[in-house]
Amino acid sequence: MIDRARRRTTAPLDEGCPNSRRRRSLLKGFAGALAAGTPASAVIATIGRARPQVVVLGGGAGGATVARQLAREADGRLDVTLIEPKQRYTSCFYSNLYLGGYRDWSSITHAYDDIARDAPLERIPRRALAVEPDRRRVILEAGVSLHYDRLVVAPGIDILHEGIPGYAARHEHRAPHAWRGGEQLRTFKRQLERLRDGSTVVIVAPPDPSRCPPGPYERASLIARLFQRRRHRRSRVVILDTKSSFAKQSLFMAAWERYYPGAIEWYPPEVHGGILRLDVKRGEVYTDLDVFRGELLNPIPPQSAAAIAFASGLADESGFCPVEAGNMRSSKARDVYVLGDAAIAGDMPKSAFAANSQARVVAQAIRHDLLDDAIPDAVYANTCWSLLADDDAVKVGARYGPRAGTIRTIESFLSKPGEPAAVRRATYRQSVDWYTSITREMFGPPA
């Protein structure tokens, strides 16, 4: 794979010259065919074909879906490349279930090894540094650059540590935010399991817009459940919120009263008066009202689109990337699509489900753009499940469509308070099935 990436670097970048493109396709055709042991006749068939190049930045719920979908649906008419430096992906979605002991590490970790097995795409395991939309190329680390005809930018979020005074990246080991999947989850889980009865975990919940809006509250629920399972009687979770209300609030609060009475305290800014600073070493959060102490701090800072969106001029002053409502095309750069958590998607929350849904719309739009395929009007969807306790899950979701220049809710649904246990159990099963299906869509079926 690295070899192929290198070959691309040395290939001329002048996309104005059809010959150079044809030559590259030819080289790629040979390389691919020889590697796969394809008969020579198949190689000859690719000669003279200049397939449009689609490059996807980021192998998360949005990027991996769009890359695989395009590769499979374009039927060999597109050249799809996925840029993703990591070898493995540990999903941020479902990570609360890992923390709460419902899932093990391996069940939320997925290797990229098989991503191209049933989808003809190339994965380049390098970091992308910037996009040059005027020249239609992506700069990768080590001076590699890559031409594209259409680019999909799905880089996810960056954590703005400075949004919580006193918190910095160097504190992540002691006070992990654990809001981007990966290793920090393991650190956080180890810390949770070390806590003795009578401990307090203080969660600082982020302002909107943020990834997985109900996430901090599901996390609080499942930490309380973990305490219960470990026979803690006095341990608590304190949520210091930067918002006055939160997603599925009434459902969460009813569950807290029912399952974890007194074990979860939620304080909005109207009560704590504002979060002033964090003292990670002492385990203290200073608010205007008072100091809140915890044996463990889980500060979840404000977020923005990942750095590459800024380096490439795709983000606006909101910190995220404006897009066209009908197809997620960047409002800032031609031939570029932005999707997932990095995009400003109107009424849609930042969730894996939303990114996956946007990816389908983008895949269609690109096929229409480059291949003239007929496509239906854009319809987006989202569902966010939250687990409240064993076999008790709730959901919120909607269908969305482009309206007056932005993505608006068409119809929505929300679990009701006091639903029968069977309904909640079915909701939980549905969420488990969804996890299986989205990760298959992202990484391919298991070997």
Next chain:
Amino acid sequence: MVARAGRRAIGAVNPRARVRLPDQVRRGETFVVRTLISHRMESGLHRDASGERIPRDIVTRFVCRFEGDTVFAVDLDTAIAANPYFEFHMRATRSGRLAFEWTETTGRVTRLERWLEVGA
């Protein structure tokens, strides 16, 4: 208080009280006092997993006194949400001791005191 198993005991063991006053106020100036107590406020209307009624366990009265004189008092009942937060305004013409007191159905009383510094 002895902690019991299950949902009854959680949070009932260690209610915590917090008070916020201005560092200094001027004589006669109106200022805000903010108070919070962490308390589950169990209404007594719930039943536990075995169908048994969970006993009522709430804060029933909150009082703030300045040098012994009541400046703010409230009686709380079952409909009050967990973690009661009160914010009220007061004036003082001299420095003195502010005493805060939360009384629970269990008979337990949580007390906090703060010195109020009144400048010219």
